[in-house]
Each structure stands twice: as structure tokens, then as C-alpha cells.
Amino acid sequence: MTATPTTPADIPTDDTSTTDTIHEDRLWRDDGWTAKVVKNEEDDGWAVAMFKDGESEPALVGPWTMGRDKKNPKPLDVGAFHTLVKTASEVLRRHEQQLRAQLHKRISVDGPDGEIDVTLDIVPDDYDPYAMLSAIDRFGETIATVKVPPSFKLSRNSARAWVENDFQRPQ
Incomplete structure (x- = not known):
């Protein structure tokens, strides 16, 4: 073994x-x-x-x-087993958090009517990976959503440019 x-x-x-x-x-x-x-x-x-x-x-x-x-x-024994379960569960939770952080980004920028949260959610499909770029207003309403390549880099500048371009799909 x-x-x-x-x-x-x-x-x-x-x-x-x-x-x-x-x-x-x-x-x-x-x-x-x-x-x-x-x-x-x-x-x-x-x-x-x-x-x-x-x-x-x-x-x-x-x-x-x-x-x-x-x-x-x-x-x-029962005590050791429960400690191991707790530790292994924590390891899995941290892996899930890390994956979530890699696949979901959120940046706030100023918009014409107040702050806008711009999110990027990557969908790691084996055959057709993509990402969804979304804008959410201060009331939690989705203003716009566009499909972008999974390699799209969300930054304060790219989010601001997307908002200023009336949410047209970034080039």
C-alpha cells in the first residue's frame, strides 16, 4: 500500500x-x-x-x-474520526471557495445613475467555455448581461469602459 x-x-x-x-x-x-x-x-x-x-x-x-x-x-476511534471529518470538510470548503473566487469576479464602478456592480461569471465547460458579464444597479436589478470569452479580464477600467459604452459587448 x-x-x-x-x-x-x-x-x-x-x-x-x-x-x-x-x-x-x-x-x-x-x-x-x-x-x-x-x-x-x-x-x-x-x-x-x-x-x-x-x-x-x-x-x-x-x-x-x-x-x-x-x-x-x-x-x-470516534474522536479521531470526527476530527478528520472536520478537517477534510474544511479542506473541501476552502477548495470550493478558491474555485468560486477564480470563476466569479465583482467590481463596483460609478454609473450615470449611481454605483453599478459589474460581475464576471466564468462557465468552465469542457467543450464551449464562456463567461457572462453582468451589470447590476444599486437596487439589485440586472441592467445588462453579455456573453464574453472566458479569458475576458475584468478590471475597474474594463468595467468602466463597458458601462460608458452603454453595455455593448466588449471587443
Whole structure:
């Protein structure tokens, strides 16, 4: 085994298994998560991999404590499992926030009738990626929306130019 598993090996993959609760020394499944303790081939230590149900890649892989015999891993327990679930959930949340920040930009500029929020929402489609450029007035109403290339750079200057050009599609 390796300390960086790519699939939850030795974990049954039939449809009913993801709802079964397992509480073993090296394998825990509960609350939509699976923790698996694996041997780290690069040294004498152990690692734990956390898988969210339905995912083939671990959300978290980290070192695991050695047992008292200094050979085998410390058994998983309810406290450790809940700490691992919390940590793995936080990692996933941060990844989602980072992706959201990459795909959604917002800049405020002055318009003829007050402040306008200009947003850029990138749609990362595998075949036809694009972005939507939108203008929203101070009341939350959408004034204009145009489709732009996903490579469009939203900046204060580009937003201001779009507003000043009566929301015509940027060139």
C-alpha cells in the first residue's frame, strides 16, 4: 500500500456499502465519510486518507500516529474520526471557495445613475467555455448581461469602459 491512495482500495464499492457504518481499527465509514489508515511506503510511518462518499480521490491525506508498539498504527476511534471529518470538510470548503473566487469576479464602478456592480461569471465547460458579464444597479436589478470569452479580464477600467459604452459587448 501507499500513503497517497488514489482510490479507497479494500473498501467495497457496491451501492449499499456507502450507507453501511464500519468502525474498524484501520477503516471507519460513517456520516458520508471513509477514513482509511495505510502504510507509508516511503518511511516506517502510517498515513490516513479521508474519502467523501462517492469520490474516488481522497479529500485529505495526512500522517497517522504510531501505536504503542511503534510498529503498527494507532487504531481509529470516534474522536479521531470526527476530527478528520472536520478537517477534510474544511479542506473541501476552502477548495470550493478558491474555485468560486477564480470563476466569479465583482467590481463596483460609478454609473450615470449611481454605483453599478459589474460581475464576471466564468462557465468552465469542457467543450464551449464562456463567461457572462453582468451589470447590476444599486437596487439589485440586472441592467445588462453579455456573453464574453472566458479569458475576458475584468478590471475597474474594463468595467468602466463597458458601462460608458452603454453595455455593448466588449471587443
